[in-house]
Amino acid sequence: xxLLDPSRAEVFASTFGRLAPDLxxxxxxxxxxxxxxxxxxxxxxxxxxxLYTNVDAIFSVMAGADALINAExxxxxxxxxxxxxxxxxxxxxxxxxxxxxLHRELPHFLARQRERCWAPISPxxxxxxxxxxxxxxxxxxxxxxxxxxxxxxxxxWSRSKKDIINVPCYEGADGLRVxxxxxxxxxxxxxxxxxxxxxxxxxxxxxxxxxxxLVQVGRGPQLDECAxxxxxxxxxxxxxxxxxxxxxxxxxxHPLWLHPGVILTPHIASQTRGETAAAAVIxxxxxxxxNVAPIGLVDRQCGY
Amino acid sequence: xxLLDPSRAEVFASTFGRLAPDLxxxxxxxxxxxxxxxxxxxxxxxxxxxLYTNVDAIFSVMAGADALINAExxxxxxxxxxxxxxxxxxxxxxxxxxxxxLHRELPHFLARQRERCWAPISPxxxxxxxxxxxxxxxxxxxxxxxxxxxxxxxxxWSRSKKDIINVPCYEGADGLRVxxxxxxxxxxxxxxxxxxxxxxxxxxxxxxxxxxxLVQVGRGPQLDECAxxxxxxxxxxxxxxxxxxxxxxxxxxHPLWLHPGVILTPHIASQTRGETAAAAVIxxxxxxxxNVAPIGLVDRQCGY
Numbered sequence: 296x297x298l299l300d301p302s303r304a305e306v307f308a309s310t311f312g313r314l315a316p317d318l319x320x321x322x323x324x325x326x327x328x329x330x331x332x333x334x335x336x337x338x339x340x341x342x343x344x345x346l347y348t349n350v351d352a353i354f355s356v357m358a359g360a361d362a363l364i365n366a367e368x369x370x371x372x373x374x375x376x377x378x379x380x381x382x383x384x385x386x387x388x389x390x391x392x393x394x395x396x397l398h399r400e401l402p403h404f405l406a407r408q409r410e411r412c413w414a415p416i417s418p419x420x421x422x423x424x425x426x427x428x429x430x431x432x433x434x435x436x437x438x439x440x441x442x443x444x445x446x447x448x449x450x451x452w453s454r455s456k457k458d459i460i461n462v463p464c465y466e467g468a469d470g471l472r473v474x475x476x477x478x479x480x481x482x483x484x485x486x487x488x489x490x491x492x493x494x495x496x497x498x499x500x501x502x503x504x505x506x507x508x509l510v511q512v513g514r515g516p517q518l519d520e521c522a523x524x525x526x527x528x529x530x531x532x533x534x535x536x537x538x539x540x541x542x543x544x545x546x547x548x549h550p551l552w553l554h555p556g557v558i559l560t561p562h563i564a565s566q567t568r569g570e571t572a573a574a575a576v577i578x579x580x581x582x583x584x585x586n587v588a589p590i591g592l593v594d595r596q597c598g599y
Numbered sequence: 600x601x602l603l604d605p606s607r608a609e610v611f612a613s614t615f616g617r618l619a620p621d622l623x624x625x626x627x628x629x630x631x632x633x634x635x636x637x638x639x640x641x642x643x644x645x646x647x648x649x650l651y652t653n654v655d656a657i658f659s660v661m662a663g664a665d666a667l668i669n670a671e672x673x674x675x676x677x678x679x680x681x682x683x684x685x686x687x688x689x690x691x692x693x694x695x696x697x698x699x700x701l702h703r704e705l706p707h708f709l710a711r712q713r714e715r716c717w718a719p720i721s722p723x724x725x726x727x728x729x730x731x732x733x734x735x736x737x738x739x740x741x742x743x744x745x746x747x748x749x750x751x752x753x754x755x756w757s758r759s760k761k762d763i764i765n766v767p768c769y770e771g772a773d774g775l776r777v778x779x780x781x782x783x784x785x786x787x788x789x790x791x792x793x794x795x796x797x798x799x800x801x802x803x804x805x806x807x808x809x810x811x812x813l814v815q816v817g818r819g820p821q822l823d824e825c826a827x828x829x830x831x832x833x834x835x836x837x838x839x840x841x842x843x844x845x846x847x848x849x850x851x852x853h854p855l856w857l858h859p860g861v862i863l864t865p866h867i868a869s870q871t872r873g874e875t876a877a878a879a880v881i882x883x884x885x886x887x888x889x890n891v892a893p894i895g896l897v898d899r900q901c902g903y
Binding site for chain 2: 381384385387388389391392395396398399400401404405407408409411413414415416417418420421422441444445446543544545547552553558559560561562563564565566568
């Protein structure tokens with residue numbers, strides 16, 4: 296059963312028809328709710344479990360697990376977030392663009408451009424720029440690999456210990472302060488959990504070196520926008536590229552919109568691609584049918 | 600003899616003192632002009648040859664050969680442009696940033712941000728984006744290699760035939776039209792020669808597909824700014840990232856400054872780094888002393 300918006304549902308229907316004609320595919324409703332085994336949705340409603348009593352798994356098209364967990368569905372239903380190559384590649388493109396833009400002072404030059412002011416400043420080589428990536432799942436490690444060829448001084452941080460070749464990795468609350476203190480540019484790719492709520496706040500910014508910069512491509516509630524604006528206005532932080540905020544859309548009167556140190560995009564860093572996402576769901580249904588754990592299976596305890 | 604500005608001359612003096620104490624190094628003037636064999640400068644004055652009668656080679660700190668050639672110095676003096684890793688890496692960083700920014704619609708989102716308008720548009724995967732690189736010297740090939748991991752559909756163009764693994768390369772006037780016609784994003788890294796003067800003009804833009812985008816990191820006189828503005832205003836081209844213009848600084852009243860489709864930076868894509876540039880000149884003096892052609896030796900006939 297597919298509960299996506301019509302244009303996306305159409306892509307899923309045609310991909311299922313092509314790749315998995317044996318799987319009965321329904322959109323929006325089923326004549327016989329008790330026969331629905333798998334649901335594809337964006338954000339699941341808690342009531343789904345009452346209506347569709349025999350659901351085995353719910354597949355979200357979102358990369359984040361938070362909306363799946365917040366629906367508080369029965370434990371017997373497997374929750375599966377989206378892991379697909381289109382989404383990963385788009386996040387890589389955006390995160391590298393944002394990191395290079397902060398590395399090369401693009402917010403400064405954009406502000407000068409609006410003043411019609413020709414104000415060159417000498418570039419710094421990437422080898423003298425320290426970049427810290429927060430979150431070392433498939434997205435974080437992909438971004439680290441994409442940043443390697445530029446020669447940045449890279450580091451990583453995650454909740455639990457990770458090993459990445461040639462990149463020092465830190466963990467836990469102490470490790471977060473260490474990474475922040477050595478990062479000219481911090482890139483947040485963390486999942487939203489109770490521990491990462493407002494993690495990008497005054498405490499973290501204070502740990503960063505003067506002139507630090509932030510790329511926020513995680514989830515909106517992780518960022519304390521007021522603390523960011525205060526850090527920018529004090530001159531401690533220099534610039535930020537922000538793709539996710541809370542709430543979305545950002546209210547028109549919010550000062551983040553027009554801050555000269557901020558590049559703000561409307562949650563477009565990464566979006567699930569219909570074709571590859573449908574193929575990923577089909578692959579995951581085959582896995583569930585074969586009693587293999589689906590890719591992107593959510594651990595309700597960890598929160599991702 | 601070093602004719603650079605004082606801050607840069609100081610870096611050269613200390614690097615020469617450290618790496619080549621045997622080479623007598625003078626700044627700004629020499630007590631005995633007839634003893635000067637090598638001159639380090641930015642843009643050479645034509646009169647240099649009259650004053651320094653025994654000069655063997657003039658080393659410029661600029662990557663472009665045009666200023667060296669335009670000085671019309673005697674043929675016996677070798678003209679050497681700057682080829683050094685710092686400059687190459689900075690050009691790579693900027694060109695990848697600009698290409699990703701156009702790929703991910705950054706000019707559109709910046710214009711919406713100024714209007715405080717949350718207007719997402721779905722991203723296109725890099726694999727569906729065709730990028731053409733004009734100029735296949737050390738900078739062009741480095742940029743192509745840096746763009747490869749993103750999965751863009753790459754192509755190259757240069758005056759004479761070049762072979763690059765897995766990238767179709769074209770040459771000559773016909774080839775230029777072919778590359779333009781298949782490029783959603785064109786990246787210009789050409790040297791300035793009589794043939795490339797105003798090469799980025801109405802004819803080339805007409806060859807590009809609707810919605811085409813331009814990165815200009817070559818030399819100012821290559822771009823016909825009026826033709827670019829006309830192509831943007833007609834909707835045929837979508838956006839551009841421009842680092843070099845003519846004249847520089849761009850006059851305050853020029854419409855390029857405030858065009859919503861244009862990101863304009865003040866000729867900062869790549870700058871020679873003092874330390875690595877001085878080391879490159881020392882290496883080249885050793886080559887000349889050993890009768891080996893210096894790296895970056897200018898061919899006055901080709902114009903680069």
